[in-house]
Amino acid sequence: VRSRLSGSCCGVSGKTWIRPGGFDTGLKTFNSLTKQKEPLILAREGVATWYSCGPTVYDHAHLGHACSYVRFDILQRILTKMFGITVIHAMVITDIDDKIIKRSWEAHTDVTLFIYKHVFVIVFEVIPPAVYLRVTDNVHHIVAFIERIIQNGHAYATKEGDVFFDIRSIGDRYGKFGGAADSQGEPWSTNKRDARDFALWKPSKPQEPYWESPWGRGRPGWHIECSTIASCITGHSVFGSQLDIHSGGIDLAFPHHENEVAQSEAYHQCGQWANYFLHSGHLHLKGSAEKMSKSLKNYITIKDFLQSYSANEFRMFCLLAKYRSAVDYSDSSMSQARTSLGTISTFIHDAQAYLKGQLQCLPVQEAFLWERLAETKSSVVKALAEDFDTPRAVGALMNMVYHGNCQLQPVSESDGAARSPAVFAAMISYIRDVLDVFGIDLLHTSHGGNLEGVVEQLTRFRSEVRAFALARQDAPTSGSTSKPGLFKERIPLLKACDTLRDGLAPFGVLIKDRGATSTWEITQGKPSERGQSVQNKDQETSS
Numbered sequence: 170v171r172s173r174l175s176g177s178c179c180g181v182s183g184k185t186w187i188r189p190g191g192f193d194t195g196l197k198t199f200n201s202l203t204k205q206k207e208p209l210i211l212a213r214e215g216v217a218t219w220y221s222c223g224p225t226v227y228d229h230a231h232l233g234h235a236c237s238y239v240r241f242d243i244l245q246r247i248l249t250k251m252f253g254i255t256v257i258h259a260m261v262i263t264d265i266d267d268k269i270i271k272r273s274w275e276a277h278t279d280v281t282l283f284i285y286k287h288v289f290v291i292v293f294e295v296i297p298p299a300v301y302l303r304v305t306d307n308v309h310h311i312v313a314f315i316e317r318i319i320q321n322g323h324a325y326a327t328k329e330g331d332v333f334f335d336i337r338s339i340g341d342r343y344g345k346f347g348g349a350a351d352s353q354g355e356p357w358s359t360n361k362r363d364a365r366d367f368a369l370w371k372p373s374k375p376q377e378p379y380w381e382s383p384w385g386r387g388r389p390g391w392h393i394e395c396s397t398i399a400s401c402i403t404g405h406s407v408f409g410s411q412l413d414i415h416s417g418g419i420d421l422a423f424p425h426h427e428n429e430v431a432q433s434e435a436y437h438q439c440g441q442w443a444n445y446f447l448h449s450g451h452l453h454l455k456g457s458a459e460k461m462s463k464s465l466k467n468y469i470t471i472k473d474f475l476q477s478y479s480a481n482e483f484r485m486f487c488l489l490a491k492y493r494s495a496v497d498y499s500d501s502s503m504s505q506a507r508t509s510l511g512t513i514s515t516f517i518h519d520a521q522a523y524l525k526g527q528l529q530c531l532p533v534q535e536a537f538l539w540e541r542l543a544e545t546k547s548s549v550v551k552a553l554a555e556d557f558d559t560p561r562a563v564g565a566l567m568n569m570v571y572h573g574n575c576q577l578q579p580v581s582e583s584d585g586a587a588r589s590p591a592v593f594a595a596m597i598s599y600i601r602d603v604l605d606v607f608g609i610d611l612l613h614t615s616h617g618g619n620l621e622g623v624v625e626q627l628t629r630f631r632s633e634v635r636a637f638a639l640a641r642q643d644a645p646t647s648g649s650t651s652k653p654g655l656f657k658e659r660i661p662l663l664k665a666c667d668t669l670r671d672g673l674a675p676f677g678v679l680i681k682d683r684g685a686t687s688t689w690e691i692t693q694g695k696p697s698e699r700g701q702s703v704q705n706k707d708q709e710t711s712s
């Protein structure tokens with residue numbers, strides 16, 4: 170039940186988090202500002218304003234970046250598709266900073282946006298933000314933002330053309346993310362009033378790109394772009410002085426988010442700018458204490474990853490750990506993700522075969538399965554409402570799949586036993602809905618859209634040939650010594666059917682012969698593994 174709560178964030182001193190006024194979503198989320206789970210209360214009913222610091226990826230995008238974007242994409246999809254909350258997501262594209270300048274600015278300004286759109290949005294199907302905003306398109310707003318902070322008494326210009334944020338001016342409000350209040354964020358400059366003061370504006374060196382400003386030619390500091398762009402775009406207030414959710418990797422909490430908060434609250438003269446900070450844990454190579462990172466050169470590129478696994482499998486890998494926790498990347502964790510997806514996919518295909526009457530089964534405990542479905546639905550919602558607990562939600566789904574599988578006990582002759590197609594149809598639909606919330610599309614394969622139709626036709630043809638080859642000879646006439654059995658001359662046809670089945674397995678097409686009928690599915694694993702699993706499991710017609 171959503172309710173209007175009273176409360177105000179302005180005029181607050183110190184680091185105390187103020188429960189926002191607005192609409193209680195009924196969800197709980199871990200807030201880095203309080204280091205505990207809090208009720209998620211939004212300023213406007215059914216709408217979440219969400220700002221995320223954009224990528225700073227200039228060359229090889231690595232799996233750590235994908236981990237961060239896919240995890241937050243999953244969270245946003247849950248809010249939207251499970252809880253009906255419209256997410257307004259704005260993202261800044263950093264197209265000017267020290268690293269870009271070093272790499273020849275002109276050539277690299279749009280690389281980050283290109284990578285984001287092509288790698289994360291297209292390959293990993295991350296929903297793009299409502300707006301991407303380039304820093305270089307917004308420098309005049311950044312200048313105006315800094316001017317206001319100076320007017321409000323929270324920043325100062327030096328004669329060298331720097332502008333620094335004045336940390337002492339906000340007293341004990343600096344250090345909202347805890348533990349880092351004494352750290353020295355940027356290199357010491359004799360022009361600073363306090364070692365912790367950080368640059369809002371930097372004078373440009375010769376040969377560097379620059380913009381005109383009241384403090385001379387220069388360019389924005391690192392943190393100011395986010396505060397400005399989240400707060401006001403083209404003269405209008407986008408999120409205004411209040412933002413519901415701000416997200417980023419845990420490495421960004423200090424100093425970046427700390428400084429964003431200081432600047433924004435100094436600009437808006439409010440005590441609480443962003444109400445919730447969501448930080449995701451890092452991706453590590455298994456056994457490594459360090460996160461996967463460009464500078465440590467301990468990364469796996471997206472290109473290399475896609476040689477072995479699919480984007481769907483990576484999403485499942487992300488779902489199997491909580492978004493806040495650090496995760497280990499390894500072949501075994503990826504194979505766990507692959508197995509989970511494979512189990513779901515096989516169940517869907519088997520249940521479909523049952524629906525079509527291709528799979529004859531023992532009578533099903535239908536009421537029991539309806540109960541499992543209802544229980545799963547409520548467990549999934551509960552898990553996701555509790556700080557987006559995706560591993561628990563996937564666990565509930567897998568449990569339902571397990572029970573569904575247990576009830577699909579194939580028999581060669583059904584003898585007209587009662588059938589329960591509706592409950593299986595409902596389970597399939599529900600699984601698809603949940604996977605859709607998570608952004609996983611089981612039908613989506615790299616083979617292109619027509620493969621399903623081709624496999625269907627091929628399997629049908631093969632089934633007819635097999636049925637013909639499996640036909641039994643008439644019972645021998647009395648006095649004859651020969652037994653009824655297969656027509657000898659048709660055995661090569663049966664062998665050809667086996668060869669076709671085994672030959673398609675390495676391409677991810679898994680045909681299963683079930684008595685006289687056959688079912689098929691398209692699997693998503695690596696060719697070698699798919700081949701193996703088929704060889705091991707399914708040799709019944711050759712025997």
Ligand SMILES: Nc1ncnc2c1ncn2[C@@H]1O[C@H](COP(=O)(O)OP(=O)(O)OP(=O)(O)O)[C@@H](O)[C@H]1O
Pocket residue numbers: 222223224225226232233234236237417418419420421450451452453460461462463464465
């Ligand atoms: N290993 C990782 N796991 C999860 N998120 C990551 C990882 N590495 C980077 N990110 C996230 O990706 C975004 C871009 O990070 P960044 O460009 O700093 O990557 P990086 O490889 O760590 O680079 P550098 O080594 O130069 O710091 C940030 O939001 C950051 O939190």
Ligand SMILES: [Zn+2]
Pocket residue numbers: 221222223395425429
């Ligand atoms: Zn930022």
